[in-house]
Amino acid sequence: MVVLAFTGILACPTISNAQIKQRIGIFDSRSVAIAYGNSKFFKSPYPEISAGTKAAREKNDKEIAIIEYQAKLHQAILHDQGFGKGSVNTITDLYKDRITAIARAKNLAAIVSKWEVVYNNPDIELVDITDKIVAFFELSDKIKEGLKEVPDHEPVKDTFFIND
Numbered sequence: 001m002v003v004l005a006f007t008g009i010l011a012c013p014t015i016s017n018a019q020i021k022q023r024i025g026i027f028d029s030r031s032v033a034i035a036y037g038n039s040k041f042f043k044s045p046y047p048e049i050s051a052g053t054k055a056a057r058e059k060n061d062k063e064i065a066i067i068e069y070q071a072k073l074h075q076a077i078l079h080d081q082g083f084g085k086g087s088v089n090t091i092t093d094l095y096k097d098r099i100t101a102i103a104r105a106k107n108l109a110a111i112v113s114k115w116e117v118v119y120n121n122p123d124i125e126l127v128d129i130t131d132k133i134v135a136f137f138e139l140s141d142k143i144k145e146g147l148k149e150v151p152d153h154e155p156v157k158d159t160f161f162i163n164d
Contacts, residue, residue: 021123025103025111027130029088031150033081036091039137076160084159085115095136102132115155 036042053071056064080086092099103111106127120126134147156162 021125023106023108023125023127024117024120025106025108025129026114026117026126027111027128027133028150029086029113029115030082030084030155031130031147032088032091032133033078033086034150035134035137035139035143035147036088037078037082038143039139041094041137076162079156079159079162083156083162085113085155086159088113092133095133098136099133102129 052067053064055061056067077086081088081091099111102108106129108127108129111129114126114128117126139147
C-alpha cells in the first residue's frame with residue numbers, strides 16, 4: 001500500500017517554485033501622499049507648530065529656532081512625499097491591516113513603493129495597487145481626477161530644496 005501511494009505521488013505532476021510567478025504589489029508613493037494629505041484623515045501639524053511658535057515668541061524663548069527648523073523640515077518631508085520618491089511609511093503604517101487584506105486578496109508576496117524596486121526578476125509580476133490604497137481616503141472627485149495625472153510626471157529630484 002505504501003509503495004502504491006509513493007508511486008502515485010511520483011506520477012503526479014509537480015509544480016516547482018520556479019514555475020509559480022511571484023506577485024509583488026507596488027504603489028506610487030506620491031499618489032498615496034497627495035491622497036492622504038487631501039483627505040479628512042490627514043492631521044495637519046501646522047496648528048501645533050504655530051501654537052508652539054507663538055508661545056515661544058511670547059516668552060522670547062530660544063526654542064523658537066528649533067520649532068521653525070521642525071516646521072521647515074516637516075514641509076521638506078511633505079514635498080519629498082508628494083513630489084519626489086519619499087517614503088510614505090508613516091501613512092501606510094496607519095493602514096497596515098487594510099493593506100494586508102489587499103495583499104491576501106491579490107495573492108501578493110509583498111507590497112512596496114514602486115520607487116523602491118531597484119530590480120525585479122522577470123519571474124516576478126509587479127501588480128500596481130495604487131488605486132486600492134488611494135481608495136482608503138474617501139477623496140472628492142476633484143482630487144481623484146487630479147491624481148490621474150500623477151503617473152504622467154516623473155518624480156522631482158531634490159524636493160528637499162523646494163522653498164515655499
